[in-house]
Amino acid sequence: MKLRKRLLTCLLLVGTTINLGCALPIWHPEPNIRARQLIYASESLRHIPEIWERIWGLELPDLATPYRVHGGVI
Template sequence: MRRLLFAALLAVSLSNSTGCFLAAYDADPAVRARQLMYTSEELRQLREEWHRFWLLDQPNHMYPYNTHGGVI
């Protein structure tokens, strides 16, 4: 009986909590907006860093002719 009571208590306590135990962002809307902007800016910079790491931001050298990017 005791095990059943503990299992029911555990099930009720786990069903009441949704998401993380601690909130990732602040409850104040102004602070939360600033935190979300910082997070999105970091992700944008991460994408550019990923392109630099894999040399995707370099010119393509597979073309048979050279392009210098200046005015001809």
């Protein structure tokens, strides 16, 4: 009986801690500071596609495409 009670207590604690999320919140509790933090985070995340294109060279011109010289296509 005592073991069952301990087991149920442990399961209850594990279940509640999983549902609570992180013990330390990421964002500040004050709304003004939290809004500024969220704006900074979203601005940083906005540049990820540009960084990805620069790393993989996707923004460079494709050298295999034909280009015009004197109105003709080479």
